[in-house]
Amino acid sequence: MKVHLYERxxxxxxxxxxAIFLGTIAVGTLAQGSQPPSHVETIDPKAVWTDxxxxxxxxxxxxxxAVRVTGIAMMFAFQPGEIRVPAGKxxxxxxxxxxxxxxxxxxGTNANAMVVPGYVTQFSTVFDRxxxxxxxxxxxxxxxxxxxxxxxVVEAGQ
Amino acid sequence: xxxxxxxxxAHLAVAVTAFGIAAAMALMQALSRANLDLPWRSPKMxxxxxxxxxxxxxxxxxxxxxxxxxxxxxxxxxxxxVSHPRLAWASFWAAFGGTIAALWAILWGKATVLYxxxxxLKAHPAFYLGLTLVVVGSWIWSWVVIxxxxxxxxxxxxxxxxxxVHGTLATIIVWLIATVGVAAEMLFQLxxxxxxxxxxxxxxxxxxxxxxxxxxxxxxxxxxxxxxxxTLLPKAAGGKLFSDPLARMVFAVFIILSTPVGFHHQFMDxxxxxxxxxxxxLNTFWILFPSLVTAFTVLASLEIAGRARxxxxxxxxxxxxxxxxxxxxxxxxxxxxxxxxxxxxxVNAAFDMNxxxxxxxxxxxxxxxxxxxxxxxxxxxxAYWLVPKLVNRELxxxxxxxxxxxxxxxxxxxxxxxxxxxxxxxxxRRIYDPSYMGHPAAEQWKALTGVSxxxxxxxxxxxxxxxxxxxxxVLAGRPNNDDTVSFAEPLxxxxxxxxxFDRFGLWVVIAVALVAIAYAYPLAHHLSMQRFGSPxxxxx
Ligand code: HEM
Ligand SMILES: [Cu+2]
Ligand SMILES: [Cu+2]
Numbered sequence: 001m002k003v004h005l006y007e008r009x010x011x012x013x014x015x016x017x018x019a020i021f022l023g024t025i026a027v028g029t030l031a032q033g034s035q036p037p038s039h040v041e042t043i044d045p046k047a048v049w050t051d052x053x054x055x056x057x058x059x060x061x062x063x064x065x066a067v068r069v070t071g072i073a074m075m076f077a078f079q080p081g082e083i084r085v086p087a088g089k090x091x092x093x094x095x096x097x098x099x100x101x102x103x104x105x106x107x108g109t110n111a112n113a114m115v116v117p118g119y120v121t122q123f124s125t126v127f128d129r130x131x132x133x134x135x136x137x138x139x140x141x142x143x144x145x146x147x148x149x150x151x152x153v154v155e156a157g158q
Numbered sequence: 159x160x161x162x163x164x165x166x167x168a169h170l171a172v173a174v175t176a177f178g179i180a181a182a183m184a185l186m187q188a189l190s191r192a193n194l195d196l197p198w199r200s201p202k203m204x205x206x207x208x209x210x211x212x213x214x215x216x217x218x219x220x221x222x223x224x225x226x227x228x229x230x231x232x233x234x235x236x237x238x239x240v241s242h243p244r245l246a247w248a249s250f251w252a253a254f255g256g257t258i259a260a261l262w263a264i265l266w267g268k269a270t271v272l273y274x275x276x277x278x279l280k281a282h283p284a285f286y287l288g289l290t291l292v293v294v295g296s297w298i299w300s301w302v303v304i305x306x307x308x309x310x311x312x313x314x315x316x317x318x319x320x321x322x323v324h325g326t327l328a329t330i331i332v333w334l335i336a337t338v339g340v341a342a343e344m345l346f347q348l349x350x351x352x353x354x355x356x357x358x359x360x361x362x363x364x365x366x367x368x369x370x371x372x373x374x375x376x377x378x379x380x381x382x383x384x385x386x387x388x389t390l391l392p393k394a395a396g397g398k399l400f401s402d403p404l405a406r407m408v409f410a411v412f413i414i415l416s417t418p419v420g421f422h423h424q425f426m427d428x429x430x431x432x433x434x435x436x437x438x439x440l441n442t443f444w445i446l447f448p449s450l451v452t453a454f455t456v457l458a459s460l461e462i463a464g465r466a467r468x469x470x471x472x473x474x475x476x477x478x479x480x481x482x483x484x485x486x487x488x489x490x491x492x493x494x495x496x497x498x499x500x501x502x503x504x505v506n507a508a509f510d511m512n513x514x515x516x517x518x519x520x521x522x523x524x525x526x527x528x529x530x531x532x533x534x535x536x537x538x539x540x541a542y543w544l545v546p547k548l549v550n551r552e553l554x555x556x557x558x559x560x561x562x563x564x565x566x567x568x569x570x571x572x573x574x575x576x577x578x579x580x581x582x583x584x585x586x587r588r589i590y591d592p593s594y595m596g597h598p599a600a601e602q603w604k605a606l607t608g609v610s611x612x613x614x615x616x617x618x619x620x621x622x623x624x625x626x627x628x629x630x631x632v633l634a635g636r637p638n639n640d641d642t643v644s645f646a647e648p649l650x651x652x653x654x655x656x657x658x659f660d661r662f663g664l665w666v667v668i669a670v671a672l673v674a675i676a677y678a679y680p681l682a683h684h685l686s687m688q689r690f691g692s693p694x695x696x697x698x
Contacts, residue, residue, distance in 0.1 A: 001405065002403070002650065003401070003403070004400075004401065005604055006454075007404060007455075007458075008307060009452060009453045010449060010451070011454075011461055012449075014446075014447055014450035014451065014454075015447060015451075018443050018444060020175075020445055021443050021504065021508070022440065025439065025508055025509075025510075028510060029436070034534075036421075036425050036435035036436055036439070036509045037425065037426060037432070037509075038164070038428070038429070038430060038431050038432040038435060038515070039428050040429050040431060040687075041428070041429075042426070042687060042688060042689055042690060043329060043427070043690065044690040045690055045692050046692075046693070052527045075695070075697050076697075087656040090434075092242045094447075096563045098274075099278070099692075099697075100278050100361075100692075100695050101278075101361055101365075102278050102585070103426075103517050105516075105517070105518075105584065105586065107583075107584030107599045108583075108584055108599060110510075110513040110514050111513075112426055112513045112514070112516050112517070113426050113428075114424075114427045114428065114517075115428075115429060116361050116362050116428055117278060117361055117431065117692045118360060118361060118362065118689060118690045118691070118692055119315070119362055120428060121428040122428070132428050132565075133586075133599070134594060134597045134599040134600065136584070136586050136588035137586070137592065138516070138517035138518065138587070138588075139276075140205065140208075140272050140279075140587075140588040141279075141697065142205075142279070142695070142697025142698055143201040143205060143270075143543050143697060143698050144199070144201070144697070145201075145205075145588065145589060145590070146589040146590045146591045146592070146594075148188075148583075149594055149595070151598075151621050
């Protein structure tokens with residue numbers, strides 16, 4: 001098989017570009033601990049309202065100073081609808097769905113997750129900028145999908 | 159045309175009709191997302207329309223077009239009739255019947271679940287059965303093409319198969335591997351569940367099976383466009399194919415890398431561990447490679463065309479290309495749009511950045527550049543070239559056909575830029591109304607949703623021109639008997655000996671092995687977990 005010189009150069013360059021992409025991702029993974037978000041935990045979707053893990057919905061302060069937010073997504077609202085968290089602290093979200101698949105996205109931040117019935121979504125993030133943020137459902141969940149919203153208030157530190 | 163004229167015409171007729179229906183619905187959507195008040199605007203109509211648009215464009219228009227084009231390419235390149243004409247018709251009628259069933263369910267408001275049909279949203283059984291029938295039809299078609307190829311191979315055991323057929327076979331292999339996922343989802347989960355035989359389904363398992371299918375689906379759309387870029391475009395532009403062997407390599411790489419990448423659609427999903435998501439990310443980046451090689455070979459082939467037309471400088475060959483030819487212009491512009499779409503795709507695949515754009519309007523901007531332009535605009539160009547041959551008439555309303563690709567290009571640039579930008583600003587996709595009760599964050603999207611709507615107007619006008627040209631050609635085109643389908647010659651002549659890239663069996667084995675590595679463990683692990691099913695919901 002004959003390959004022209006320019007073709008060969010191009011293929012090497014293409015492979016190098018891809019390797020660089022992957023390299024930056026690998027550096028992020030190793031140096032900053034960034035990796036694809038993941039959490040494996042199941043729950044009976046028919047019993048989320050009585051499950052002890054989701055009995056205390058809202059914001060809790062943990063002994064180590066971090067904050068935990070527990071919430072349920074349902075057609076067409078988030079429970080609770082308003083969340084207040086302190087700025088600059090680690091916030092861990094624990095979410096599940098009472099019915100269909102929903103999304104949970106805090107506009108203007110990188111908090112973005114799928115909420116799948118039967119599973120618990122968990123991820124952590126830090127909000128640096130105090131202010132009021134819009135939470136939207138970003139997965140189609142029925143005719144009220146575009147009205148499914150919530151509010152996050154990030155409060156400046158004491 | 160070796161006896162496939164009527165078959166191919168039937169396939170293209172369904173494809174073009176589906177495109178027309180979907181384009182009309184799209185206009186309404188683009189205007190609705192800018193919050194323009196239209197008569198009958200309602201959430202029910204909107205989501206029904208998005209379902210119809212997604213299914214008709216992404217599943218029906220593409221599949222029928224690919225089946226029709228595949229029959230023409232195979233029979234023309236091999237110079238023989240299709241092996242089982244009756245089966246070929248059976249495949250058409252199965253897929254057509256399935257389309258009607260699914261469309262009925264959608265238009266009657268019984269299946270507003272969007273084209274991804276994630277459970278526990280539950281559609282009418284006719285929707286799932288109909289789409290399954292479309293896939294069954296495509297399987298029969300695959301078999302017909304393979305049988306035709308094997309009959310040819312028996313007579314030519316030593317000759318490498320013509321490149322157009324090589325690419326078509328690669329498309330079919332990708333499709334056969336991919337559809338295993340959606341078939342399993344339909345047969346084991348959705349159909350029994352919608353018929354009431356099963357009480358509940360596991361929504362995450364369904365998503366894993368769907369995206370096992372959903373990403374290679376993208377290559378099922380794209381590879382036929384690549385076949386056109388490699389084998390028809392250089393000819394139409396007056397040049398030669400720069401490298402035949404590398405094109406074969408490209409198709410072989412797609413066979414092995416198309417499927418083990420599906421988790422990149424599920425970065426934000428719970429229930430799948432990080433390591434497996436990372437492995438799929440690795441594969442995802444390598445699948446950029448064959449597309450980069452394609453860019454080189456196609457551009458080099460076009461340079462040959464430009465020089466054959468008298469270009470002498472470094473870049474003036476670009477200007478010498480026949481930009482006024484509707485086929486060539488459509489394909490060239492589709493490639494420009496694809497280059498932008500490929501860039502935003504690389505962003506999607508990097509999981510850190512995915513968190514910012516996942517399920518936002520960005521995604522909608524991305525796939526309208528890729529399937530909505532690289533594929534759809536290429537297919538429209540092919541229609542300008544092929545339909546006259548199929549119906550033995552000249553292209554009618556040629557002026558509209560000349561303008562149409564440019565309108566699409568302008569419309570898509572506006573639409574894509576606006577949607578990428580609103581996506582970065584956090585605007586979700588798949589929403590009827592972006593106002594969020596006047597929230598300040600949503601106010602910022604406003605000007606851009608207007609730009610997107612303007613793009614939609616251009617796109618719709620372009621689609622209407624395309625439909626008018628098709629209709630005009632079929633009904634009123636001047637008679638013309640030219641039905642030759644000829645392919646670009648490789649610069650160094652057709653290959654004489656088979657290479658490793660012609661050994662489909664080998665590539666299938668590697669592909670299956672990679673799929674097993676990427677999916678067997680995560681799936682087995684998933685199935686062994688204690689899981690709870692969901693009952694169905696119909697919030698529409
Ligand atoms: C006539 C030109 C077109 C216009 C104006 C248009 C417009 C739109 C709009 C506004 C949406 C967004 C719906 C939403 O997320 O709320 C959409 C979705 C979509 N479009 Fe198009 N589109 C066009 C052509 C195409 C083509 C040619 C294809 C593919 C062949 C395509 C495939 C899709 C798909 C797959 C969706 C996703 C539906 C979903 O999210 O469920 N579109 N289109
Ligand atoms: Cu929702
Ligand atoms: Cu993908």
